[in-house]
Amino acid sequence: xxxxxxxxxxxxxxxxxxxxxxxxxxxxxxxxxxxxxxxxxxxxxxxxxxxxxxxxxxxxxxxxxxxxxxxxxxxxxxxxxxxxxxxxxxxxxxxxxxxxxxxxxxxxxxxxxx
Amino acid sequence: xxxxxxxxxxxxxxxxxxxxxxxxxxxxxxxxxxxxxxxxxxxxxxxxxxxxxxxxxxxxxxxxxxxxxxxxxxxxxxxxxxxxxxxxxxxxxxxxxxxxxxxxxxxxxxxxx
Numbered sequence: 122x123x124x125x126x127x128x129x130x131x132x133x134x135x136x137x138x139x140x141x142x143x144x145x146x147x148x149x150x151x152x153x154x155x156x157x158x159x160x161x162x163x164x165x166x167x168x169x170x171x172x173x174x175x176x177x178x179x180x181x182x183x184x185x186x187x188x189x190x191x192x193x194x195x196x197x198x199x200x201x202x203x204x205x206x207x208x209x210x211x212x213x214x215x216x217x218x219x220x221x222x223x224x225x226x227x228x229x230x231x232x233x234x235x
Numbered sequence: 236x237x238x239x240x241x242x243x244x245x246x247x248x249x250x251x252x253x254x255x256x257x258x259x260x261x262x263x264x265x266x267x268x269x270x271x272x273x274x275x276x277x278x279x280x281x282x283x284x285x286x287x288x289x290x291x292x293x294x295x296x297x298x299x300x301x302x303x304x305x306x307x308x309x310x311x312x313x314x315x316x317x318x319x320x321x322x323x324x325x326x327x328x329x330x331x332x333x334x335x336x337x338x339x340x341x342x343x344x345x346x347x348x
């Protein structure tokens with residue numbers, strides 16, 4: 122069975138600085154997808170970034186980038202130039218290709234400090 | 236126009252009552268989901284439908300019954316509500332599974348007193 126682990130329940134970062142959120146996963150699948158979702162206080166779940174396991178290149182989306190280490194089964198999210206609006210819960214998620222099951226980690230609560 | 240809309244956003248009810256949450260998506264997606272988020276923010280899949288067909292049914296009490304009248308709608312009916320059912324319920328949709336991004340609704344917060 123696949124599992125997703127986020128070992129940092131809470132983190133804080135000063136505005137304009139960089140922060141990295143950790144995620145590890147366990148799977149025997151070779152073809153899968155990884156996601157980071159953000160849940161601000163408004164409760165709405167929003168996709169931050171998506172990575173295909175078969176792509177070696179790390180995904181980036183403006184200030185958000187990932188460090189995908191397939192052999193280590195690690196998928197960390199780096200937020201550069203942190204903004205107050207980045208304050209949210211961040212969830213790492215895994216989905217095997219061809220399945221309909223998305224497995225979420227327990228989340229990391231990020232607080233950006235002014 | 237909201238892509239995935241859930242109603243109601245808030246539900247407060249007594250133990251033992253029956254309640255429903257409705258979900259509609261206008262994205263043309265084939266697959267819809269119900270997730271439960273507990274007080275510790277843990278997100279767990281409950282059900283998934285692909286083109287009106289049930290494809291995921293996790294170990295959820297049979298007091299919970301999903302219904303998909305068409306691929307744009309997925310409703311959740313809960314019988315005999317219990318205190319432990321208090322949670323935020325999220326509806327989501329995707330074009331298909333696996334590779335695709337989930338688009339979530341805004342969530343429905345259910346409080347059972």
